Amino acid sequence: MSENINKHETFTQAEYMVMKDDLLRPIEKVGKAGKIWIAFLVAVLLAGVVAYIIQETKSKYVTTSLRDYTMWGIYISNFLFMVAIGLVGVLMSAILKLTNFEWYRPLSRIAEVIAIGAIMFGGISIVVAMGRPDRLLNLLLHGRIQSPIIWDVIGITTDLTACIILLFIPLIPSLVTCKNHLKNLPKWQLKMYNMLSFGWQGTPEQWQILKKTMKTLTALVIPLGVLICTITAWLFATTLRAEWDSTNFGAYFVSNAFLLSVAVMTFATFVFRKAYNLEKYLTEMHFDKLGQAMVLMALIHGYFNINEYLIPAYKMSGLHENTLLNLFVGKEAGFYWSVVIFGIIVPFLLPLFPKMRKPLPLFIISIVVLIAGWFRLYLIVIPGLLHPYLPIQDVPASWTHYFPSAVEMTVVAATFAGVLLVVTLFSRYFPIISVWEVAEGELEGKEEIFNYK
Amino acid sequence: MKKYNYFLTTCLSILFSIATAFAQDKVAKIALTFETVDSLHVCKAFVTSEGQPVVELPIKLSVKRLFTKLPIGDAVATDSTGVATFEFPNDIPSKDGKLTIFASIVEDENFMDTEVSGEVKWGQIVVSDNSNVDERSFSAGRDRAPIYFIAISLLIIGLIWGTLLYAVLQVFKIKRLGKLEEIKE
Incomplete structure (x- = not known):
């Protein structure tokens, strides 16, 4: 890493104003491209709503490819993906914050918004996958506390609430900044800033409360995020299928989630840097660090992947033989090895080279990792279901394989559009980089920010 | 000639179906008897048609379960006296020991489908130990x-x-x- 990347400067009030202008600019001006992008996301989201209405009003046997064996299809693998990238808030905001890695500062809010969008649409993916969504409330009213399903519901709602509060509290000083510095905005928007800033004056007492609460919540979201990832893995590990019969599943899911979190953070950082011209704040140093984190996470996930597949493959018991051979040399082999290469080996090897940790190469690697990560979860759900303990006999041919229907694909596309829409709209109305957190990190005289109104 | 092949085949199929249908008009009667010899349960199905025993007619035996009938072994053909003899297993579970046993003729060339049933106390009474139903556990409700x-x-x-x-x-x-x-x- 070059020296100028790491330097911490003391800057003047004028420089601080420049920083504010830079970071608040995306809220003032929504370009044509931005409007088209939002319209596109809304269109995809609405297409998903229409597809879901079709699914619920017509026979699911016709509108989806879900059958007796593949009762969980891409809705559930997509849910796993959303839960996995929902861990980005834990890794990129909470863990780095608590361990005093200063480079988290411009990334934390981006990570938290992605986490909220992902957890929200992960939850929606479960409801979409339900055969009888009208009985959703029964899960809470009549569910068994001993069941991982109940814990998943509790975990997701709790984590979502915690992430929203954790996003909101550090946003309060930023809202005052918006209120004071953005004048060419609609009245309702200024009123919203005023209302949500909760009388923030920037007094030392207020700062003290804000920081203490942030610290408490930051410590809370780490176990919560790990918890929902692990419980989601337990949903599988406690179900009788050979591929899921693993004590390693919780750790395997968490390591996968951390790798995908780094990838999604890299992706988002690159996009925001380009779209909002934030090169001064989302620097090459961030990509360098994210690249290093990607290598570490790929290594850890690779380790759990070996535990997950190599040890059962060494024993090759009758229980696992069917499903493992299908993955290694059978029908899904091409799929499986592509996922291993692009989802584990590529993110481990390529970012080892400093040139690959530059923004564009790392952005491309992150896209590859995200796609491979989505399919890795697909490979856990679908082949797992298609290899039950008892052989599949005397059933229609359509039950023995699975390919998602147009309705399912549209709904899944809509969940992605939904996450992107949450992140895009947030960045249109609120500063996507926390001005005060960035300034605090770089400024030596902190009092200057505290007293600034 | 080839172009008439399809027509001829169709005609022959229709004629065969009519002939088979007439042949299946014969009615057979089954009489079920149950006996236990040296703790071996034996079920006999005596088949007659127009007062005469029917020979070499496959009979299927089944037992009523909760939703469907459970077949007991393969079909057994009647002997020269018109009797099909079945050894009945003694480990079929039952709530009160009673079992409803069915003997049937299914899709025979000459005889119409027929089924008779009889009730016998050959079931193995299942004693459920429900003492732990009220216990608190992970698997409980x-x-x-x-x-x-x-x-x-x-x-x-x-x-x-x-x-x-x-x-x-x-x-x-x-x-x-x-x-x-x-x-x-």
Whole structure:
């Protein structure tokens, strides 16, 4: 890493104003491209709503490819993906914050918004996958506390609430900044800033409360995020299928989630840097660090992947033989090895080279990792279901394989559009980089920010 | 000639179907008897048609279960006296020991489908040990979850939601402090 990347400067009030202008600019001006992008996301989201209405009003046997064996299809693998990238808030905001890695500062809010969008649409993916969504409330009213399903519901709602509060509290000083510095905005928007800033004056007492609460919540979201990832893995590990019969599943899911979190953070950082011209704040140093984190996470996930597949493959018991051979040399082999290469080996090897940790190469690697990560979860759900303990006999041919229907694909596309829409709209109305957190990190005289109104 | 092949085949098929249908018009009667010899359960199906025993006719035996009938072995053909003899297993579970046994003729070339049934006390009475139904365990229903598990769960949920509530209250504290500051100014 070059020296100028790491330097911490003391800057003047004028420089601080420049920083504010830079970071608040995306809220003032929504370009044509931005409007088209939002319209596109809304269109995809609405297409998903229409597809879901079709699914619920017509026979699911016709509108989806879900059958007796593949009762969980891409809705559930997509849910796993959303839960996995929902861990980005834990890794990129909470863990780095608590361990005093200063480079988290411009990334934390981006990570938290992605986490909220992902957890929200992960939850929606479960409801979409339900055969009888009208009985959703029964899960809470009549569910068994001993069941991982109940814990998943509790975990997701709790984590979502915690992430929203954790996003909101550090946003309060930023809202005052918006209120004071953005004048060419609609009245309702200024009123919203005023209302949500909760009388923030920037007094030392207020700062003290804000920081203490942030610290408490930051410590809370780490176990919560790990918890929902692990419980989601337990949903599988406690179900009788050979591929899921693993004590390693919780750790395997968490390591996968951390790798995908780094990838999604890299992706988002690159996009925001380009779209909002934030090169001064989302620097090459961030990509360098994210690249290093990607290598570490790929290594850890690779380790759990070996535990997950190599040890059962060494024993090759009758229980696992069917499903493992299908993955290694059978029908899904091409799929499986592509996922291993692009989802584990590529993110481990390529970012080892400093040139690959530059923004564009790392952005491309992150896209590859995200796609491979989505399919890795697909490979856990679908082949797992298609290899039950008892052989599949005397059933229609359509039950023995699975390919998602147009309705399912549209709904899944809509969940992605939904996450992107949450992140895009947030960045249109609120500063996507926390001005005060960035300034605090770089400024030596902190009092200057505290007293600034 | 080839172009008439299809027509001829169709005609022959129709004629065969008519002939078979007439042939199947014969009615057979089955009489079921049950006996136990040296703890071996034997079920005999005596088949007659127009007062004469029917020879070499396959008979299927089945036993009524909750939703469907469970076949007992393969079909057995009647002997020269018109009797099909079945050894009946003695380990078929039953609530009160009673079993409903069916003997049937299915899709025979000459005889119409027929079925008779008889009730016999050959079932193995299942004694369920329900003494642990009310015990609290992980596998029990929601009302029977282990107390320590409910307590730990509620404690964890309470602590987490308590912290979240505390965080929300801090926001209102910030607001109160802001108002005080305004008054001071």
